[in-house]
Amino acid sequence: MSKFPSLKNHLLIAMPTLKDIHFSRSVTLLCEHNEDGAMGLVINHPLEFSTTELLEHMEIPCSLNQNINPVFAGGPVQVDRGFVVHRAENIWKSSIILDKDISITTSSDILHAIGRHEISDEAFIALGYAGWEAGQLEREIMENSWLTVPVDPSIIFSTDIEKRWEKAVEILGIDPNNLSEFAGHA
Numbered sequence: 725m726s727k728f729p730s731l732k733n734h735l736l737i738a739m740p741t742l743k744d745i746h747f748s749r750s751v752t753l754l755c756e757h758n759e760d761g762a763m764g765l766v767i768n769h770p771l772e773f774s775t776t777e778l779l780e781h782m783e784i785p786c787s788l789n790q791n792i793n794p795v796f797a798g799g800p801v802q803v804d805r806g807f808v809v810h811r812a813e814n815i816w817k818s819s820i821i822l823d824k825d826i827s828i829t830t831s832s833d834i835l836h837a838i839g840r841h842e843i844s845d846e847a848f849i850a851l852g853y854a855g856w857e858a859g860q861l862e863r864e865i866m867e868n869s870w871l872t873v874p875v876d877p878s879i880i881f882s883t884d885i886e887k888r889w890e891k892a893v894e895i896l897g898i899d900p901n902n903l904s905e906f907a908g909h910a
Contacts, residue, residue, distance in 0.1 A: 728862045731757045733823050736764060737871040737892045740903050746800045751888045752854055755828055762856040765807055767880055768888040770794035775849055779839045786839040798850030808834050810847035825877040846881040871896060
C-alpha cells in the first residue's frame, strides 16, 4: 500500500453523512498528520461564551474593549486545553507555524496579549482538539467521511463562522447543495 500523503496544513471538511456531534458540518484545520496519526482544530463550532468571558474566568485581565469573538470547540480531546489560532505575524513562547499566514500557540503569554488587545482580531481560541490514531484518518477519508483542501487563511480569518463549511466545499469547485446525505460507493 502506498504511503498516504501528509495533510498537515489542510482543511478537513466533514461530509453531510458524518453525524458525530463533534464533527457534523465541521471544518478542521489539520495541525499535524504523519505515520503516528493526526491532530486538528475544528474552526467552525463556536461555544456559548466569548473570549473575554473565558479570559475573565482564567483571571487574565481584559481591557475595557470587550473581545466578543467566540471560543470554539476545537475537538473532543482534552477540552480543558486551549489553542490560539492566529496570523503568523508574532511568535510567542509556544508557537507552531503551520503556514506563512497561520500559527498555533498554546502558551499563556498570547492570552494576556489578547486581553490587552495587542493582537489583531484575526485570532481565536479553541478548547480541545481532534485526534486520530495511526491510519484512522486515512480510513475515514477512504470511507468518504471527509473531503480535504489545502488550507486557505481567508476561510479561517475572513469568512463568517456559519459560512466556513460552504466556502471550504466551494474551494473544491463543488456546490455544497449537491453533497448527498447518503454514503455510497461506485
